[in-house]
Amino acid sequence: MQGWGDAGLTALAAAASLGAMWDSLWINARLATMTAGTPFGLIDRGAVGLSAGRIVWLGDMVALPAAPVALARVVHDAHSKVMTPGLVDCHTHIVYVGDGLSDFEILTRGGTRADMLAAGGGILGLAMRTRRAEPERIAAESRKRVARLVAAGVTTMESKSGAGLDLETELTTMRISRQLGRELPLTVVSTYLGAHAIAPEYRDRLDDYVEFMARTVLPAAMREGLVDAVDGFCDAWGYSPQQMTRLFEAATAHGLPVKLHAEQYRDFGAAEVVARFRGLSADHLEYIGEPAIRAMAEAGTVATLLPGANWTLGETKRPPVALLRRHGVPIALATNCNPVSSPTTSPTMMMNMGCRMFGLTTEEALAAFTRVGAQALGLQASRGTIEIGKVADLALWDVEKPGELAASIADNPCLAVIKGGTVIYRASEPSFEAATHGQA
Amino acid sequence: MQGWGDAGLTALAAAASLGAMWDSLWINARLATMTAGTPFGLIDRGAVGLSAGRIVWLGDMVALPAAPVALARVVHDAHSKVMTPGLVDCHTHIVYVGDGLSDFEILTRGGTRADMLAAGGGILGLAMRTRRAEPERIAAESRKRVARLVAAGVTTMESKSGAGLDLETELTTMRISRQLGRELPLTVVSTYLGAHAIAPEYRDRLDDYVEFMARTVLPAAMREGLVDAVDGFCDAWGYSPQQMTRLFEAATAHGLPVKLHAEQYRDFGAAEVVARFRGLSADHLEYIGEPAIRAMAEAGTVATLLPGANWTLGETKRPPVALLRRHGVPIALATNCNPVSSPTTSPTMMMNMGCRMFGLTTEEALAAFTRVGAQALGLQASRGTIEIGKVADLALWDVEKPGELAASIADNPCLAVIKGGTVIYRASEPSFEAATHGQA
Numbered sequence: 044m045q046g047w048g049d050a051g052l053t054a055l056a057a058a059a060s061l062g063a064m065w066d067s068l069w070i071n072a073r074l075a076t077m078t079a080g081t082p083f084g085l086i087d088r089g090a091v092g093l094s095a096g097r098i099v100w101l102g103d104m105v106a107l108p109a110a111p112v113a114l115a116r117v118v119h120d121a122h123s124k125v126m127t128p129g130l131v132d133c134h135t136h137i138v139y140v141g142d143g144l145s146d147f148e149i150l151t152r153g154g155t156r157a158d159m160l161a162a163g164g165g166i167l168g169l170a171m172r173t174r175r176a177e178p179e180r181i182a183a184e185s186r187k188r189v190a191r192l193v194a195a196g197v198t199t200m201e202s203k204s205g206a207g208l209d210l211e212t213e214l215t216t217m218r219i220s221r222q223l224g225r226e227l228p229l230t231v232v233s234t235y236l237g238a239h240a241i242a243p244e245y246r247d248r249l250d251d252y253v254e255f256m257a258r259t260v261l262p263a264a265m266r267e268g269l270v271d272a273v274d275g276f277c278d279a280w281g282y283s284p285q286q287m288t289r290l291f292e293a294a295t296a297h298g299l300p301v302k303l304h305a306e307q308y309r310d311f312g313a314a315e316v317v318a319r320f321r322g323l324s325a326d327h328l329e330y331i332g333e334p335a336i337r338a339m340a341e342a343g344t345v346a347t348l349l350p351g352a353n354w355t356l357g358e359t360k361r362p363p364v365a366l367l368r369r370h371g372v373p374i375a376l377a378t379n380c381n382p383v384s385s386p387t388t389s390p391t392m393m394m395n396m397g398c399r400m401f402g403l404t405t406e407e408a409l410a411a412f413t414r415v416g417a418q419a420l421g422l423q424a425s426r427g428t429i430e431i432g433k434v435a436d437l438a439l440w441d442v443e444k445p446g447e448l449a450a451s452i453a454d455n456p457c458l459a460v461i462k463g464g465t466v467i468y469r470a471s472e473p474s475f476e477a478a479t480h481g482q483a
Numbered sequence: 484m485q486g487w488g489d490a491g492l493t494a495l496a497a498a499a500s501l502g503a504m505w506d507s508l509w510i511n512a513r514l515a516t517m518t519a520g521t522p523f524g525l526i527d528r529g530a531v532g533l534s535a536g537r538i539v540w541l542g543d544m545v546a547l548p549a550a551p552v553a554l555a556r557v558v559h560d561a562h563s564k565v566m567t568p569g570l571v572d573c574h575t576h577i578v579y580v581g582d583g584l585s586d587f588e589i590l591t592r593g594g595t596r597a598d599m600l601a602a603g604g605g606i607l608g609l610a611m612r613t614r615r616a617e618p619e620r621i622a623a624e625s626r627k628r629v630a631r632l633v634a635a636g637v638t639t640m641e642s643k644s645g646a647g648l649d650l651e652t653e654l655t656t657m658r659i660s661r662q663l664g665r666e667l668p669l670t671v672v673s674t675y676l677g678a679h680a681i682a683p684e685y686r687d688r689l690d691d692y693v694e695f696m697a698r699t700v701l702p703a704a705m706r707e708g709l710v711d712a713v714d715g716f717c718d719a720w721g722y723s724p725q726q727m728t729r730l731f732e733a734a735t736a737h738g739l740p741v742k743l744h745a746e747q748y749r750d751f752g753a754a755e756v757v758a759r760f761r762g763l764s765a766d767h768l769e770y771i772g773e774p775a776i777r778a779m780a781e782a783g784t785v786a787t788l789l790p791g792a793n794w795t796l797g798e799t800k801r802p803p804v805a806l807l808r809r810h811g812v813p814i815a816l817a818t819n820c821n822p823v824s825s826p827t828t829s830p831t832m833m834m835n836m837g838c839r840m841f842g843l844t845t846e847e848a849l850a851a852f853t854r855v856g857a858q859a860l861g862l863q864a865s866r867g868t869i870e871i872g873k874v875a876d877l878a879l880w881d882v883e884k885p886g887e888l889a890a891s892i893a894d895n896p897c898l899a900v901i902k903g904g905t906v907i908y909r910a911s912e913p914s915f916e917a918a919t920h921g922q923a
Binding site for chain 2: 142143144147148150151152153187190191193194227228351354355357385386387388389391392398399402403404405442443444446447449450451452453454465466467468472473474475476477
């Protein structure tokens with residue numbers, strides 16, 4: 044439990060020879076590789092060699108083929124701290140403007156999602172705000188949130204549209220997702236979520252809006268290279284299974300994978316739709332039943348659980364974790380960062396909530412933000428575990444056991460983030476100036 | 484919602500004349516004074532003048548008696564951000580070593596407090612660890628946590644002993660509490676909590692241990708000037724009302740105020756004991772009944788609610804907030820920072836939990852960490868509100884409405900902390916280095 048200042052990331056040596064095998068080498072790391080076999084895939088006195096942005100060696104330090112300084116141009120000592128795969132936040136609505144305070148205060152007074160909508164809040168309030176906002180302002184506010192995610196260990200993030208619903212705002216927010224991936228050192232997966240809510244222009248013409256998404260917005264986003272996946276809200280308050288099927292057919296025709304907000308408020312058959320398309324994930328799932336879970340298991344669809352929304356909306360029904368486990372459906376967690384139901388940029392708090400609210404183990408909670416999170420984005424071949432050949436996206440933490448990441452409440456113990464082999468972030472302890480009247 | 488980098492704390496000017504009235508002046512602040520009358524005591528375009536560590540002027544900017552640069556040696560522009568009183572964290576066990584991971588994992592598997600104790604964890608496990616630890620290590624680990632509290636807006640913190648139970652460790656931890664108050668820019672109130680748990684040496688001789696506390700430890704702590712208040716755990720698993728009465732009589736004889744962990748697991752008559760001594764606060768209170776609430780109201784005893792422990796222990800019973808309100812008992816919140824049941828240094832997350840779990844309003848949640856928190860430490864004359872004559876302990880936040888502090892999950896929007904008139908902390912946005920293989 045020593046601080047970064049005295050036990051952190053120190054480049055021990057630059058190898059004299061330019062012929063060193065690896066770009067960098069981390070030693071004395073408690074590696075939570077998150078591969079199968081042992082709890083957390085732990086290598087207690089581990090080392091990782093990185094070259095050309097990839098993991099090229101890992102194992103126990105005693106198995107290193109030569110002295111560290113002979114192996115790499117830079118050697119970093121992790122001082123027995125825990126190193127994990129860079130976190131993967133597989134469900135966010137992080138591109139938005141403004142705050143959800145009025146919604147929160149309605150919920151705090153015992154109101155519901157319907158009360159929020161009646162007061163002009165919720166997703167529609169957000170959409171009206173986002174349509175009016177300057178793109179530069181949307182980007183600036185969003186960039187701050189994404190920066191906090193990176194400083195919390197996230198190296199890959201999904202970012203959904205759906206805060207505008209109309210053509211221009213949807214394209215604008217997807218452009219901002221791409222822009223954030225260029226400007227900040229993380230990988231951004233952009234998801235088109237025009238079917239997030241019912242656009243006011245199409246209130247009584249949902250089928251027309253589905254056609255508008257399928258024939259106008261999605262092709263325009265494809266032409267600009269703005270979209271990696273398609274998502275929707277399939278519920279009595281949103282789109283029917285038939286409407287989602289139509290949109291997913293359009294997505295599939297473009298070669299895009301699909302995912303779905305499913306069974307958050309009732310068992311509506313949404314998870315079956317996404318499973319039928321062999322979708323990446325079905326998300327929320329408080330009300331999912333066993334047949335849909337079986338369909339997900341067969342389709343290889345991940346269950347992405349979102350404790351932040353369960354918490355903020357005051358939902359008392361929890362997703363059926365025991366059933367998901369029994370059928371072998373992998374469980375991801377995500378921040379679901381959005382102003383209305385999950386105003387957070389804290390993966391570790393979501394892990395804590397996953398344990399306390401949903402009954403996950405600390406190991407499941409960390410897997411949910413690494414290995415399974417990557418699978419929920421279709422990136423399991425390159426990310427989500429510490430394995431040879433994978434992208435060198437890593438996070439170093441001020442803890443000595445990986446389970447501690449989920450055990451504390453609202454702390455951020457991230458010490459450093461490595462993206463594609465490069466240390467792109469180092470935390471600093473807060474420093475204080477003397478208070479001349481401190482004990483006044 | 485602009486960042487600190489572009490909208491933060493900028494010293495506008497140094498007055499040419501050394502005859503300026505005030506040491507410093509904050510302008511363009513949304514002042515949440517937390518005084519009565521209006522919600523949050525808000526002054527929307529507020530200014531605060533500070534001199535000799537005290538607040539000497541506050542009001543609407545249009546009422547300033549002269550141009551800002553003529554009034555103070557330094558003028559700070561708050562750029563319409565919210566400024567609150569410095570937070571008061573009135574219940575912490577922040578001086579400890581190690582972590583509570585094994586306890587958390589027992590709880591996560593559905594275990595109880597009794598299971599933790601049976602496994603050698605809980606408070607007794609902590610006591611055994613703390614007794615063996617070097618004081619320097621206890622201080623170093625605790626200092627990191629306190630630094631995080633300061634960086635989260637806390638200017639006054641209570642720190643309890645009770646992690647050692649024996650004479651030497653109790654004195655050591657109280658010395659560390661004092662030391663932290665000297666080394667870090669916050670006010671530390673030191674509480675003797677020898678009656679935290681049953682010391683193993685006295686397992687079958689509780690009355691003897693009470694005498695030991697009253698006749699040996701407390702006088703020794705008084706001689707060294709280490710103690711400001713006395714606390715205990717009054718429960719079937721702890722000390723009886725009669726035993727607490729004996730200890731409180733000793734405290735009162737030393738002129739010390741008292742407080743009590745009360746009705747956390749059952750209605751045990753503990754709050755009545757503390758009310759009889761006109762104690763500062765009764766803390767936890769999940770199982771308190773109306774007669775005890777009435778006694779607290781008459782005694783002026785604060786109800787300190789601790790959502791972190793309610794959360795981590797998986798307690799489903801909530802404290803009776805509506806009854807506390809009806810009887811006019813002021814409600815404080817605190818982090819209860821400890822490794823077992825509330826491993827957190829996040830006041831804003833406790834505000835969020837206070838709203839979502841206990842039904843507090845956002846205004847009650849902020850009052851609970853300012854005005855009422857100060858009252859729970861007997862410091863209401865000098866702290867807890869922004870008022871003329873009070874100590875200039877203030878916090879500046881990256882929000883535009885004070886309710887936002889409670890609405891987000893696990894974010895820390897603190898921009899700056901002012902202690903006794905001096906800016907002792909400024910947050911910085913995380914900065915990143917370029918990832919050469921970021922999109923690999």
